[in-house]
Ligand SMILES: [Fe+2]
């Protein structure tokens with residue numbers, strides 16, 4: 208039998224699969240998820256906990272897999288859908304994460320970028336069009352600590368913050384969502400160790416870590432299909448408004464509003480996911496350690512938002 212790989216981030220929701228899914232162990236394909244299973248709630252959590260990057264299906268089942276994807280996405284974005292909001296959020300979160308992974312693995316592919324870009328606009332509509340959407344997406348734990356899931360979280364916080372700050376232009380909100388999704392492209396180029404805290408890094412590790420914004424932006428600079436705003440966000444999302452960020456120690460006046468928003472959103476999600484600050488302590492920690500580094504209204508909004516999750 209011939210096999211093709213599928214992304215774990217696409218296996219989401221209450222729709223039962225009509226194909227077997229395999230995991231590769233050494234040279235062998237082992238049946239891992241059976242025809243008839245679905246991936247909502249606790250099942251999704253368990254699947255993510257396995258920290259698998261790729262799974263496999265039989266090549267003969269490829270069209271069944273594609274049908275599954277189409278039905279899933281359509282049902283999830285359909286406002287009249289009778290699927291509950293948490294399940295819709297899980298499918299949409301997974302599909303956004305998948306878009307990020309596709310762009311990170313194939314940055315030269317204009318189609319992958321354009322799919323991510325168009326889907327980012329749909330994502331904004333979803334997040335702002337349902338009172339529980341933002342909460343439902345942020346409820347999904349990033350148990351496998353991926354940069355792609357982190358990107359979806361940052362995008363979600365950024366859209367919420369942009370909305371609060373009165374950014375309503377469709378193009379701007381689309382760039383904000385997409386910038387959040389793709390901001391850490393640089394981490395996909397170098398080895399990223401999610402659990403290593405900055406104070407615990409060796410000098411060499413810190414140098415590699417701190418190179419990610421510039422490395423990412425430089426690699427994309429000649430890709431005509433990338434919007435300059437997105438490259439700006441990738442380059443400057445680790446800067447702080449007081450000049451103490453990196454790579455260039457820029458000040459508030461050098462940072463455009465969308466980059467500043469993604470920057471604050473990134474700080475919050477880093478604390479929660481990679482620094483393991485508990486949810487009920489993160490608002491306090493954000494206000495105690497980041498005032499002056501991010502605009503105060505940003506910190507205030509995100510500190511309030513996280514209390515509702
Ligand atoms: Fe970053």
Ligand SMILES: [Fe+2]
Pocket residue numbers: 357361390391473477
């Ligand atoms: Fe980040």
